[in-house]
Amino acid sequence: MARTRCDQIKSWKVVLFWILGAGLLLAAALIAGNTQIDFSTSITNFGFSLMVAFVLILIAGLLWVSVAVAIKELEER
Numbered sequence: 001m002a003r004t005r006c007d008q009i010k011s012w013k014v015v016l017f018w019i020l021g022a023g024l025l026l027a028a029a030l031i032a033g034n035t036q037i038d039f040s041t042s043i044t045n046f047g048f049s050l051m052v053a054f055v056l057i058l059i060a061g062l063l064w065v066s067v068a069v070a071i072k073e074l075e076e077r
């Protein structure tokens with residue numbers, strides 16, 4: 001069955017969201033992995049960087065869930 005223009009655009013969005021989710025997860029892992037309490041960092045900065053990493057992980061998870069839903073809808077057609 002031939003793919004419509006709408007299906008082609010949706011498949012590019014799926015790939016874009018998948019890659020964006022992977023990039024956000026990589027950034028969150030880099031932030032969380034390099035976070036440590038030193039003499040130059042306060043507890044507030046430490047907590048803020050962990051919160052930013054957590055939010056990035058949540059956004060990456062939402063992107064990947066939306067990719068899974070979109071793939072399921074594309075396969076059902």
